Amino acid sequence: MKRRGKFIAIGSAFALTCGFLGAVALHRPSSDFPKNSAGPEVSIVIASGEFGSSIASQLHKQGVIKSAATFISLISKDPRGMSIAAGAHRVHTHIPVSQALAELLEKARNAGTLEVKEGSTYQDVVSGLKRLGVDFSKSATKKPYLKNSYNSLEGQLSPAIYAFAPKSSLQAALSAMLAKFQSEATSSGLLSGYLSYSPYEVLKVASMVQIEGDPSDFAKVSRVIYNRLKIGMPLQLNSTVQYAANYRGKIALSRNQTKIDSPYNTYIHVGLPPTPISNPSALAITASLKPATGNWLYFITVAPHDTRFTNDFAIFQDWNALYNKNLAAGRFK
Numbered sequence: 001m002k003r004r005g006k007f008i009a010i011g012s013a014f015a016l017t018c019g020f021l022g023a024v025a026l027h028r029p030s031s032d033f034p035k036n037s038a039g040p041e042v043s044i045v046i047a048s049g050e051f052g053s054s055i056a057s058q059l060h061k062q063g064v065i066k067s068a069a070t071f072i073s074l075i076s077k078d079p080r081g082m083s084i085a086a087g088a089h090r091v092h093t094h095i096p097v098s099q100a101l102a103e104l105l106e107k108a109r110n111a112g113t114l115e116v117k118e119g120s121t122y123q124d125v126v127s128g129l130k131r132l133g134v135d136f137s138k139s140a141t142k143k144p145y146l147k148n149s150y151n152s153l154e155g156q157l158s159p160a161i162y163a164f165a166p167k168s169s170l171q172a173a174l175s176a177m178l179a180k181f182q183s184e185a186t187s188s189g190l191l192s193g194y195l196s197y198s199p200y201e202v203l204k205v206a207s208m209v210q211i212e213g214d215p216s217d218f219a220k221v222s223r224v225i226y227n228r229l230k231i232g233m234p235l236q237l238n239s240t241v242q243y244a245a246n247y248r249g250k251i252a253l254s255r256n257q258t259k260i261d262s263p264y265n266t267y268i269h270v271g272l273p274p275t276p277i278s279n280p281s282a283l284a285i286t287a288s289l290k291p292a293t294g295n296w297l298y299f300i301t302v303a304p305h306d307t308r309f310t311n312d313f314a315i316f317q318d319w320n321a322l323y324n325k326n327l328a329a330g331r332f333k
Contacts, residue, residue: 031067032096039063039093044104045112045165047176048086052076055084055104063093064100071097080105086163088112116177118159118281119210121243125157125279129173134164140171145182146200148275155207155276156181184282194289206288207276211239213299217307218287224296224309233297235266243277252327303331 042062046055052075056068065071074097075081081101087110091103103109114128130136144153153174158181164173185191185199193199205225213221228235241257242248244264258267263274280288296309298316302323310316326332 031070033066033094035096035099038095038099041090041092043112043165044089044091045163046084046086046089046104047163048161048180050086052081059091059100064091064095065097067097071100074098074101085110086113086161088163088165112164113161114164114173115161116157116159116279118284119278120157120159121248121278122152122154122157125177129164129170132164133167134173135167135169138169138171140169140174142174143178145178145185146203148200150275152275153178155203155279157279158184159279159281184285188282188285189289190285194291201272202288203280203285204272204276206280206284207278208235208237208239208273209288210278210280210284211242212237213301213307214305215281215283217299217309218284219290219292220294220296220307220309221299222288223291223294224299226291227295227297229271232270234268234270235272237266240264240266240273240277243273302326 042064044055044058044062044064046058052072053068056065056071056075059065059071060068078101084101084104085107089104090109090111091100095103112132114125114132116125116128142151142153144151144156146156157174157177160177160180162173162176164176190199190202194202197205205222208225209218209221225235225237227233236258238253241253241260241262241264244262245257245260247253247257258265263269264277266273294309295311297311298313299307299309300316300319300323301307302319303326308319310319
C-alpha cells in the first residue's frame, strides 16, 4: 500500500508539472500582432532592388510588425513576397505579417515611385519628380559622375524605378539616380571607353542608339555611327534634331527642320553632339561598347521593327522611298 501511495504521489506531481508547462506555452508572447488591432498608417519607403530582410527590418522598426523574422519566414514561403514594388507605401502599424504583405502589394497604397524610362531626358525626369512631389525649394548641385564641359546630367540618370519618401529633396533624388549610374557604368565596362573614344563619348553614342533602333539592332546602329565618325561623315540622325527642337516622338522631319541652328543638329555639324540626348539603357551602352562587325554607313526603319542596313547609297534611297510609302499609308501610327 505504501508503494502504491508513493506512485500516485509521483504521478500527481508529473501531471501538475505538465499542466504548468502547458500554461507557460499558452502564455508565451506571440511573434505576430493579432488581427483587428491596426494602428495609424506610416510610410515605408522601399528602394529599387531592396531585399526582404531589409524590408522586414524597416517594418519592425516602424511598428508595423512585431517580428522581422516572422515576416521573413512568411515571404520565404509566399511567392508574392518577390513582387513588392519599390515606392513609398502607406501601411498600418500593429498588424499581422500577412496583412503587412497584403498592404505592401496594394498598388493604391504605393504613391512614391518614379520610373526613369530608357530614352528619357533630364527634363522628363525633372517633370516626373515634380509630379511626385519632390521638394524643389532648394536647388540641387549638379555633379555629374562623368564630368563634361556642359556640367550636364543628361544620359547619367540611370533608367530604373526609384522610390522617394514624401518631400524628398531634388538633390537626394538626383543623387540616387547618379549613384545607380555610377554602379552600372563600372559593371558595364563603360569607364574603359571604346577604342579612342572616352567613356563620355561612348555614352553619347549609346544615347543615340537608344532612340534610333530596336534593341535587336542596337549593335548595328552603333557600328553605323562609328563608321561615319571614322570617315568624317555627318551622322545625320533625326534623333539629335528632335532633341534640339523638342520634336521628340515625331517620326519624320521636314527639310527645314534638318536645317535648325543647333550644335545638336548632326545634319550640319560633323561629329558627336555636345552631350548625350537621352538616358540610355544598359543594353544600349553595351552595344556601344561592343558594336557589330560591318561596313554599313546607312540604316533606315522602313516599317515598325524592320530596320535595314547597307553601305550602298542607291539601296538606301530605294529603302527611303519604301519608308515614305509606308509612312503615308499610316504604318507608323
